[in-house]
Amino acid sequence: MPSDLKLAAIVGLLALATLAGLIWRATTGRAKRIKSGLQIDLKEIGAIKNGLPVTKFGEHTTFLQFSSETCATCKQTARLFDELEKTSNGVLHIEVDLTHRLDLADKFGILQTPTTLVLDSKGIVKSRIGGAPKPSTIEEEIGHFVI
């Protein structure tokens, strides 16, 4: 292969990877409205917070975050939600590790972690965030419930 053609292949590969990265970054962490009306069963998902089972949803909004052991961004996401829980009224953050709960991943059709379900005060799924949520996405989500 002539060397300018080889070089073109390399530049093309770099451009393709950059484009893929930009598209991924622009689309990840966005919220998608869910209209199925699905209600979360706290017992079924085995939600535990600070060593105790969670029995109540947040007064306004609950962020149900699904994580896994091989997920580096899950921890950053959890920190973001924890911070939010402290600073906003009626917000609850629950984290469920799917590593040993693949049944839940099947049930909710989850392919990537973190995936966050945004629930209203009754635990009904209002939207779904795939990937690490952007701070602006979270603000919008709270705005939908805390009026």
Added chain:
Amino acid sequence: MSKSQIDPRGPRFGAAITSVLLLIDVYLSLDPKTFSTAVSLLSIIVTLFAIGAFFGNSKHPYGYIFKRLVRPLLAAPKELEDSRPPQFAQLVGLLVAGIGLILGIAGIPLGLTIAAAAAFFAAFLNAVFNYCLGCQIWLGLARTGLIKA
């Protein structure tokens, strides 16, 4: 996989070096005259992936370079991260690059080129965009039963 805490910038530093090496490898693999060099380089990359996959980032040469030469120049990290996600990514890299190496040795140059390009893609996205392979594909693989939790 062993559980320990590491500086999250370490694996990204390693991924940057890996992606440059893989891009060079793709280039070398495109010419029959330099193809044997591409096979040699890929065997080194595969060895490095194996160290990362089985012994973790802290035992990896890039991890060592990061710790000795790069980290002293940086501020302390905001938080540490679990060592398992990057280790999983190294394992995926090992598999993809390993298949490419086998195909290359078996006389299928295009196989090596495609595998090296695929591994480059993941390493580049990790280094530049903080793309995390363990976040994106682990669950899908586990759900299909290809890997065990």
